[in-house]
Every structure is written in C-alpha cells, then in structure tokens.
Amino acid sequence: MTKTKFILYILFFLGVIQLNAQPAKELIQVIVSPDHADWTYETGEKAVFTISVLRNSVPLDGIEVNFRIQPEKMDGWEEGTVKLKDGKVTLKAIKFNEPGFLRCHASVEIDGKTYSSYSTAGFSPKEIQPTTTLPDDFKEFWDKGKEELAKIPVNPVLTLMPERCTAKADVYQVCIDNIEGKIYGILCKPKAEGKYPAILHVPGAGVAPVDGDITGAENGFVTFQIGIHGIPVDLDPKLYTSLRYGALNNYWTANMDDKDHYYYRRVYLGCVRAVDFIETLDCFDGENIGVTGASQGGALSIITAGLDKRIDYLAAFVPALCDLTGFLHGRAGGWPQMFRDDFTNKPEKVETSKYYDAVNFARFIKAPGWYSWGYNDNVCPPSSTFSAYNVIHAKKELHVFQETRHWTFPEQRELRDEWLYSQLKNSDGK
Incomplete structure (x- = not known):
C-alpha cells in the first residue's frame, strides 16, 4: 500500500467510526430531563420530563417548544406545543404499565433553524422479555x-x-x-x-x-x-x-x-x-x-x-x-x-x-x-x-x-x- 493510499484509508476509516464519536455541540441546546436521576421507574409510575433550552449556557424564556411523548420507535401518545416559563416547562406522562421505554421529544425553532433533543425513561427494564422464540431445532x-x-x-x-x-x-x-x-x-x-x-x-x-x-x-x-x-x-x-x-x-x-x-x-x-x-x-x-x-x-x-x-x-x-x-x-x-x-x-x-x-x-x-x-x-x-x-x-x-x-x-x-x-x-x- 502506498503512503497516499494509506492516508486515504485512514481518513475513510475515521469517517465510519461514528458509533464511537459524540455528536458535535450546537449553538442552541435543547435539554430533556426525566425526574429520576437514573431515568428508571417501576411499571405503573408516571415519568415527569423537564424541558429547557439554552443559548450560550443561559436558559431561554418565553419561547414555544413542540413536544411528543411516545414509546420508543412507536406511534406518539401525546403531542403539542408549550411555552417555556422561567426557562423551563414540565410535562407529566401518563402511566406506563408494562416493562419498556417511554421517550419525550422536544424541538424549537430559533432564527429559522430547528433544534431538537429527547430523553427516554425506562420502566422496569430488567423485566423485559423477548418477543422472539427459540426454534426447536x-x-x-x-x-x-x-x-x-x-x-x-x-x-x-x-x-x-x-x-x-x-x-x-x-x-x-x-x-x-x-x-x-x-x-x-x-x-x-x-x-x-x-x-x-x-x-x-x-x-x-x-x-x-x-x-x-x-x-x-x-x-x-x-x-x-x-x-x-x-x-x-x-x-x-x-x-x-x-x-x-x-x-x-x-x-x-x-x-x-x-x-x-x-x-x-x-x-x-x-x-x-x-x-x-x-x-x-x-x-x-x-x-x-x-x-x-x-x-x-x-x-x-x-x-x-x-x-x-x-x-x-x-x-x-x-x-x-x-x-x-x-x-x-x-x-x-x-x-x-x-x-x-x-x-x-x-x-x-x-x-x-x-x-x-x-x-x-x-x-x-x-x-x-x-x-x-x-x-x-x-x-x-x-x-x-x-x-x-x-x-x-x-x-x-x-x-x-x-x-x-x-x-x-x-x-x-x-x-x-x-x-x-x-x-x-x-x-x-x-
């Protein structure tokens, strides 16, 4: 392998290891936080999500936030628009009655650009059982x-x-x-x-x-x-x-x-x-x-x-x-x-x-x-x-x-x- 080819190879390799790379920080940060420090609840509990939006690490106030609450990768349960007051807004989800995960998405539009984030609450995750079955053979x-x-x-x-x-x-x-x-x-x-x-x-x-x-x-x-x-x-x-x-x-x-x-x-x-x-x-x-x-x-x-x-x-x-x-x-x-x-x-x-x-x-x-x-x-x-x-x-x-x-x-x-x-x-x- 020539030196030039090796350099191209390394550049390509660096481009495909995205799994190991944290995303770049954006100017506007949308932060969604569950009210349990470990993000984990028991089935039958209600998760509470707090949404805040920061610019230059300073909370923004009075802006509208679009939200959606849903089981991961599935259809939404709740969605709508809320306004930040004192730099934040709190949303209480409905009960989650079986082991699994509930995700709260939030997005804002500032200066014509959309910024978004989400967080995910887990409910008794160590009780989740697979849906697939083991073939006899x-x-x-x-x-x-x-x-x-x-x-x-x-x-x-x-x-x-x-x-x-x-x-x-x-x-x-x-x-x-x-x-x-x-x-x-x-x-x-x-x-x-x-x-x-x-x-x-x-x-x-x-x-x-x-x-x-x-x-x-x-x-x-x-x-x-x-x-x-x-x-x-x-x-x-x-x-x-x-x-x-x-x-x-x-x-x-x-x-x-x-x-x-x-x-x-x-x-x-x-x-x-x-x-x-x-x-x-x-x-x-x-x-x-x-x-x-x-x-x-x-x-x-x-x-x-x-x-x-x-x-x-x-x-x-x-x-x-x-x-x-x-x-x-x-x-x-x-x-x-x-x-x-x-x-x-x-x-x-x-x-x-x-x-x-x-x-x-x-x-x-x-x-x-x-x-x-x-x-x-x-x-x-x-x-x-x-x-x-x-x-x-x-x-x-x-x-x-x-x-x-x-x-x-x-x-x-x-x-x-x-x-x-x-x-x-x-x-x-x-």
Whole structure:
C-alpha cells in the first residue's frame, strides 16, 4: 500500500467510526430531563420530563417548544406545543404499565433553524422479555453448520503490513477459508516472544476497511479484527463505498426467506472460523480468548460466545440484531428494524429471523460478559438490548450510560478495555 493510499484509508476509516464519536455541540441546546436521576421507574409510575433550552449556557424564556411523548420507535401518545416559563416547562406522562421505554421529544425553532433533543425513561427494564422464540431445532441447525465448517481447512495466509507495524507490534493482513468464500482481517501481535491472550474484534454494520487493534497488541494481546463480507480489508476506500450502495446494499435482508442461505449464516460461522484461526497461532496462549464489538459487532460478540465455547469473555456495546420481532408485538425491535413493512413482514422471513436473532444465542452464553448501552439509542433500541441481556444466565454486568444514543463516551470504552484486559490477563485458564 502506498503512503497516499494509506492516508486515504485512514481518513475513510475515521469517517465510519461514528458509533464511537459524540455528536458535535450546537449553538442552541435543547435539554430533556426525566425526574429520576437514573431515568428508571417501576411499571405503573408516571415519568415527569423537564424541558429547557439554552443559548450560550443561559436558559431561554418565553419561547414555544413542540413536544411528543411516545414509546420508543412507536406511534406518539401525546403531542403539542408549550411555552417555556422561567426557562423551563414540565410535562407529566401518563402511566406506563408494562416493562419498556417511554421517550419525550422536544424541538424549537430559533432564527429559522430547528433544534431538537429527547430523553427516554425506562420502566422496569430488567423485566423485559423477548418477543422472539427459540426454534426447536436451533441448536441442531447451528451444530450442523459448525460441523460443515470444521471440514474446511483454515488455510491461513498472512501478509506483513510493514507500514502499520510499530516498535512493539507486528501487523498482518490475514485471509482464511470460511464456509462460503473467505474471511479477511487484520492480525496484530506483540513483537516480543511469548504466549499471549487473544481478543477477537467483530465489526459494526456496513462495508468498510479494517484498521486492526494495534493498541491491544502493544498492551500484550494477540488481536484479530475481521471483516464479514469476504473481501480484503485494505482496499481503496472508494470500493467499499461502491459495494455499500451497490452489491452489498441492505445485505442484512439477502436471502432472508431461506435460513440455510441467509446472508448472516456465513457471517456467524465466519466468526467461529476466526476463533479457529486464533488457535493456530504460536503466539496465542492456548487458553484465553475474548470477543468484543459494537452495534452489529455487539450482536456478533453475543452470537460468537453463544456458538463457541472457546470464548472465555465477551464485551458488547449497543448490540444490534436483538429481538427482531419486537415491531410485530407493538414495541421496538432491534436493528435493522426490518419487520416494519410488507416487504419483510413475511412468515418465512420472520421464521428465519429466529435462527439469527442475538437473543437466541444469548440463551446459550456461558462466558462472563460486560455490556453497555444507553436509553436514548434510536438504532438499537434499549427494549431490544434488554431482551437479550435478560435471558443471559452467565455472570454478567451492565453499564448503562442513559443519555447515549448510538455512540459511546470515552469513559465507556475505557471501562470496557479495563474489564476485558483484566479478565484475560488474570484468568485461571478455565
């Protein structure tokens, strides 16, 4: 890769990591605050929302605010216009009588521009149960897939990427054989001789290059970050854009009417194949593997841990693909929120989804897990993520950062790294 191409690659990569970036601050701040500090209520309670509008950190007064109160991603319950008095206005919602989430939106128009925000009250979220169901042959279906995968040699091909290597870490592009086609990824390993724990990084949704976790390698881990589409992960950024809006557009619905050929089958088994590859490495300690990711990657972390007992720890941000059938039962379903129209609301597609819903893999997790999301996530709604979390019986801990949407604070990522690094380095090699 030429220096110019590498710079373009980095610029493209920075453009697609929006999940990790907080939104830019606007001149006018609309603030919506529930009256419980943790934004959490019991079912049957009434949430009270306070709306204020700031300019230069000073509350504005006497301006009109449009509001809407609704269950997340569903039709509104109440809406109207109110006027700020003494810099704020208070709205009391009607009772919320079942576990779930209620969202208050507020918007103002100032100098011809609209500013808006929202906050979300949770009602007994740890009592939320999934709407999807577990097929009787779920385990048999995936055992058969893993048996088919096991017959295919890993055939790893490693290509050193000297332009990415550092004083402490070597970096390679890796190609391995998968159930259908290839899996590509970036392997980073410490330069110093030794045996190290491993971290598998699984990707968020979309079509993008892969940078590799060099920092993890410099901290004493073998790291393997994969793509899922069977294409090299260091190509011209323009190619990924073309694929994203062309051949791979809406890949998450490809062949969804056939569980044996649905797009995600090779993806999920590809994650198992990535673990196979890690186990071939001389620098791997042979015992300790963690998996982590966000959004689609959060789902793949849960799915990989549910599929593969070799995973010892998982850390998942804002997992997608959870409780996909939620919209068919009057509440928010997980990304990609497919069951909202006539194209996807077909019995065969709904049935296929049950074999690929992260909830049904969560039921089989044995590894300790670290999880984190926010109540304001409008991509992976918290009703869906709690649906998965609540069926996990393994040791688990949840870190809720209520105001986050589909992004994370630096503090969240620091907590994840501290937990995962500590677990892997202090493991008793179970």
